[in-house]
Amino acid sequence: MTAYRSARPPTDRQGLLEALGVRNASAEACFESLVAMAAHALGAPTALLSFLDAETVWVKACVGWDDERSYGADGSFCQFVVRSGQALWVDDVSRESPWSGSHLVQSHPWIRAYAGVPIEFAGATVGALSVMSPAVGVFCRQDEPSLLRLATVVKGLLNARIAQWLRQQEAQRSMEFARISGDWLWETDAQGHYEWLWGASFERKTGLAPERLEGQPVLGGPIVDWLGAPVEPPDTFEAVLHRQETFSALLVQVDVSGHRLIVARAGEPHHGADGRFLGYRGSSRDVTAQIELNRQLALANQLREVAEQTTRASNRFMSQVSHELRTPLNAILGFTQLMVVDHESGMAPRQIERMNHVHDAASRLLSLINDMLDLGRAQEGRLVLGTRDVAVASALKSALALVETAAAGRNIAVTVDAPDGLCVQADPRALDQVLLNLLSNGVKYNVDGGRLTIHARRVDGHVAIAVQDTGMGLTEAELGQLFQPFNRLGAGKGGTPGTGLGLVICQALLLSMKGQIDVKSCPGEGTVVTIRLPGCAAPAALVEAGVPAAGP
Known part of the structure; x- marks a missing residue:
């Protein structure tokens, strides 16, 4: 299945007339000849080829007609034929409504007899081929096939015209796509000289006016890969053209106007009806920036x-x-x-x-x-963790038991807000290590007489555990360096023990358990470290002291 869709003719009558270019008064020999044949075939002094849009009748070709080449459609013969889609054959229009009051009947050319057949095209009736006479009853219905055959010839001319319009639309669309994409189009003769160049981007990229290159050898150079390195074995664009090969996305290094470009080209040989090689037709695009990005x-x-x-x-x-x-x-x-x-x-x-x-x-x-x-x-990815259902309250209790003495020694008040029943999917030992590190930091980097607050909540299928201290806090610059191994952000100068690896290890452990860690801090106000782990429904027997509930 192809996604290509060719240009199509308009489906409405007005759009068709616009595409056909028949809504004008300029004479065209092909239509004039057909009208003259209709007048001769039916022995009529007047013949018209008319087209109808929403409000106006356009006379495209005529014989014996001195009136306007366009007039109002209301009440006209052409309007009736187009709307009915049938032939109209009247012996005396002066006796027929609604035409009896027409100025064509009441004054020159004093029409009496009228015969007209519809012009059908692309599924729509677009006009009428008609003959008229000031004499009554001069047209014989047996002549209708002659008029219909001439109408068929008109249809053929319109088909040729719409085909030309479609080709123009295709060409215009291709040109528009090329302009939007930044491509330029080119054509060479059999000797590899430019015969045609089109595209505003060509002059912008190369600094050369397209018209100055007509008749000049095509801009060539070595073939390169998508990193801009010469291909192996070496090849040139001139050699490719000489071999008359079809190519696509061929990268050519072009030196022009004092600078170097990498141009992606596509082209194929063009042959005449006799099979003779006439040259190349192709497109080009500047990909220098993309090549540099690839490098x-x-x-x-x-x-x-x-x-x-x-x-x-x-x-x-x-x-x-x-x-x-x-x-x-x-x-x-x-x-x-x-x-x-x-x-x-x-x-x-x-x-x-x-x-x-x-x-x-x-x-x-x-x-x-x-x-x-x-x-x-x-x-190195060698951490082997086994996730199980772990009770948050129990894990916090175990970790707090290991830091409560240090907290009491500095008179730090510890508050825990962890609802019963909260449960996470985690490796028990890894979770203990993470919580112990966060609580130890909350004590070590706090102030004497400060506060350490732990909150645990279920949020969108995860459990968030936040550890908040009232220490000195961190600047934005320090937060950006927080997870660098061995970087203690100057804490070692104050005598606070540590290795600068705790948070780095916590981050690695949490990632291995499909969790994450987030740190927010403000100088002078303290720090909040929040970890998130996948939540789970609390089992009947919750994990106690880092030991998982019984299970397989």
């Missing part, structure tokens, strides 16, 4: 691939190093803890204090290593 996209893809490879290599290295470091760190943690609690070691209080510093530093380093391992798994 930039290709470069961006290459850079992204390099960055991804670098990240993967870095993650593998960090994972290997981290695993190697965990064993000695765990040993350091164990031995320092044993030394502190071993009362028989005889360590002085000052030594015990220093040993606690070693233990704390090793703990922070181990936490950093664990975060880096989690981040590496997330970035």
